[in-house]
Amino acid sequence: MKYNRLSRYKIKKIIVCFSEDITATSASKILGINRNTINSYYNEFRERILEESLLEQEKELGEYELDESYFGARRIRGKRGRGAAGKTPVFGLLKRNGKVFVSVVPNCSKEELMPIIQGKILEGSTIHTDGWRAYDGLILNGYNHYRVFHHENEFARGKSHVNGIECFWSYAKRRMAKFNGLTDDKFILHLKECECRFNHRNENFASFIEHIFFKNKKRY
Secondary structure (H helix, E strand, O other): OOHHHOOHHHHHHHHHHHHOOOOHHHHHHHHOOOHHHHHHHHHHHHHHHHHHHHHOOOOEOOEEEEEEEEEEOOOOOOOOOOOOOOEEEEEEEEEOOOOEEEEEOOOOOHHHHHHHHHHHEOOOOEEEEOOOHHHOOOOOOOOEEEEOOHHHOOOOEOOEOOHHHHHHHHHHHHHHHOOOOOOHHHHHHHHHHHHHHHHOOOOOHHHHHHHHHHOOOOOO
16 A cells, blocks of 8 residues: 555544444545545554554463354354354453453364463463363363353353353454455454454544554654
């Protein structure tokens, strides 16, 4: 993208539209800027969001909810639950009173999930999950582990539940459904955008996008 095509003022207006979740088509009409140009900037914002997410590598101590979800095509009859055909598996960690982190995974096996858990959560933390077998052994890895068993119609046991991360799944799926299908390279960008919007929901999202967009662009 040739960033010198638009002034900083106009780019900031595009950032406001993006932050307000205004479509590129509507933003084009509001700002009088070509829709393809708006889309190019929107995609650039999403790329910057993904880069920022990859920079957040520090492990933290706390209380977490872990869960997996599946995005994509509707279930095929007879294919239900984990591994449902045609869907993309996504693993999520939510720190209570903190941020969510999501990662696309090949599958939801212990071999895939445990390295992510150990890379994001310090030993001694408390973890809440459902009864999925991939979480077996968390105690042996130094975590305090509590479960709820959804297959037994149990959704909370005292303070043990995964309602917070399930709230994020609901939000992300509602938001991404309006795009009517995404290619793999676009899916991760929109997923990380949902993560970012959720994490900054009580902050000035436009200011955050402005910061990550302009910080390495000295010409502005």
